[in-house]
Amino acid sequence: MNTLAPAPALAPAPAAALSAAAPSDLIAKYNVPGPRYTSYPTVPFWETNPTQDQWSDSLLHALRAERPRQTGAALYVHIPFCKSLCTYCGCNTRIARNASTAIPYVDSVLKEWSLYRARLADAGPFPLAELHFGGGTPTFLEPEELERLITGIVSPTERVAGFEFSIEADPRVTTQAHLETLARLRFTRLSLGIQDFDPTVQNTVNRVQDEALVRQVTEQARAAGFKNVNYDLIYGLPFQTETSIRNTVSAVARLRPDRIAFYAYAHVPWIKPWQRNFTENDLPAGDQKRRLYELGRSLLEEAGYREVGMDHFALESDSLWTAVREGTLHRNFMGYTSRPVFPLIGLGVSAIGDSWNIFAQNEKSIESYTRRLDRDELPIFRGHVLTEEDLVLRRHILDLMTRLETRWDEPGRHVPFLEEVAARLAEPERDGLVRLVPHGCEVTEAGRAFLRNLCMALDARLTRKAPQTRLFSQTI
16 A cells, blocks of 8 residues: 655744734634634545455554654543433444443443454554543443553553653543542543533533532542643633633633643534524624633743643643654644654544544544454444545644644645645735745744634645635625
8 A cells, every 4th residue: 555654854943922912803814604614624525435454454563663763652431321311412322320330331342343454464563652531421431441441451551751641531430539549540541521611601501510510520630649630621602702701711720730731612413402402692703712711821821831833721830832843743633742653543422533544533422333343344434534635734733733733745745735725825925914935834822713714724634615605704
């Protein structure tokens, strides 16, 4: 198979000064929908599904290529269960009251991992660098079941130097027993879903957790041995205001997580019908929504957090900010990570894997996922085999997202579509968001707030299949 391995990192972009809020006229102009670019091509433009053999062969190729680098590979495990429904949620979840209902699912995930190990045996022990549990709510599982699952996954692997285990958690269901079990199993990073501390917002989205509860779980995690605690926040939720954002960031500053993800709420009630519990009239719209982000961004920076790429912030002591300075920052389906590791294998319903030249996503329903495993099949639902153009453009978009610059004058980094990029970026250059250089471009400090718009200029599939899509909404 003709593949393009991840290229060596470009020199790191210089650490920028704390950025000011974007001007209101630019906020209005560039307030257009755009992908988050956790992959390229983005999921709506996947078109060539891999066979099971293609997928496992690409994983073997990636693992063999990884051996000389000794950086390791990654596993993502999806636990879809939650005890209650958060009505903003866009994730693949299953509501269940009793943790025992998840026991057959644990067995299924372990079965899936055994199928992978059999197919990848020729590559030797799996070199585990990163293990991440997401959901849903991984701490929905009782500590004993969580330990059984983690041990079953980790025991057959060979952990590389500097490995990191991380897990997402809901403060409302995460107990001290969970945290002590996870710490004993060498988990060091905990990500708590906070979203917003305002009581009106919390009641509307059915996720009520006050600052005292979050403080308790944060302090318990640190006492148990977790080195890093991260918070997820969302802007654009119903009834959010500038006051609620200020109060939320103030609470976050008091609790002092190491890293923060500050995501936009996506209102898609035609896909997630529970989002009809509130209406579009309840949501901050257009410029107002973007202003909430700009306000939160400036408040986080005032509190000592540094902006990392897009939607992420970290203390200078966090490994994510170290990665920015050292030029090792990476982005994948889990957001920003401190280093690139390949391949990534996804276990569980809807989990996505990435071998660099192939994406593969599992079945989205537990029933379909289980039936495939009962037939001893990898439960792949869809995916994409990247073309040569995809591979080149993937590298450039990744460089923009992680290093704020890219060049296409080196061998293997040019495709004809790139000849159109200068014209597509002419308006953003006039607005001071990007600098065009011979055979490349550099994001300015002002352009950091519009990073996804700039990446859209390099998105050939979006350009061809949705030609009406624009990087900006009007000329000023």
